[in-house]
Amino acid sequence: MQEQSIGAMLAAARQAAGLTVAQVSAATMVRESIIQALEQDDVEQGGGAFYARGHVRAVAKAVGLDPEATVHLFDQQHGGAPRPMPASAVFQADRKIHLPERRGPNWTMALGVALAVAVVFGMLRVLGGASDHVRTGDMHAASARPSVPPNTPITETPRPKPSKTAGKNMVTVRMKAKRSSYVNVHDAKGRKLFAGTLKAGKTSTWRAADRVDVLIADAGAVTVHVNGKRVRGLGGSGEVVRRSFLPPKPQSR
CATH class of the missing domain: 1.10.260.40 (lambda repressor-like DNA-binding domains)
Structure with a gap:
């Protein structure tokens, strides 16, 4: 098809x-x-x-x-995106551009600029030497160890332990295309996980917390597995389908 x-x-x-x-x-x-x-x-x-x-x-x-x-x-x-218009179609090639005539160098101005540069460079060297001393002093002060009162135990901030419930509210959706179909996938907060054409023979997997919302332009063109189980009765050929998938229910002991 x-x-x-x-x-x-x-x-x-x-x-x-x-x-x-x-x-x-x-x-x-x-x-x-x-x-x-x-x-x-x-x-x-x-x-x-x-x-x-x-x-x-x-x-x-x-x-x-x-x-x-x-x-x-x-x-x-429809044959790809439209090509941009070339610049030659906007500007006339035969229009002449008049450039101002070049004059000889102004030696007086060049000498003044060179003298100003030399003065500024000398001031920077003087100021730079003073700032080097200041930075060196700061570096030595910062490298000194902070004083710790005697008989004070050193404690470390405990690292948070991983939650035992992590991963229980995750939804895993795996989709394989038998033929090309447009697919749009979002998580529970509306963030886009995928939007585009899933090519024939390709398989994609998405994982998100709480819920995964899916729009399929041709439900008969794909097979869907949610949390490892295949979804039956998803839709017919050429049928646009919107489905929301939730985490697996906890098994009773």
Whole structure:
């Protein structure tokens, strides 16, 4: 099966978020006709691929997808990012540039500058010698051992012991792609763990505390194991799925 197109991904994410085209248009200031064209992979109606990149970024953010990863996937499916305009197209090559005529050296000014530099250098050497003595004295004073009252026991700050509960609230998610699919992974605090296309045959593992939130653009393209157990009934082919996974429950004794 072919990789899911950007238009199908945007449409699926919008429907999964429960948004209409009119609501996305109001949130992004992108016309409804352009959003409908993007969902049908028509980039010419909005002015071509150059302008479509900005529309894709805005719509992806509104429907809950990662804007940068979605634009990167858009560039892959439409021949790469637009090339920057060369400087030769902005500046005219035949325009003549008039440079001022070079005059002979001003020896009087050069002599004055050299004399000023010599005076400043001499002052710096004098001041530098005094500062060296000051720094040396400070260094000797700092190297002396602090006085300790007699019969005072020397105690060390105890190191904190590792918590026995560390690792019990961790969630481990391992995902393998049977075919390429867009995947977005966040932890319980909303920090991004991964956002992009998981290529066919690749396997990735993420580990976070308390909870791992996952968005999969094509649930039928991947297999997921959480805390070592495979997740069954994740979703069908081409189905956009949002799931949250929690730490394993403690076993009763």
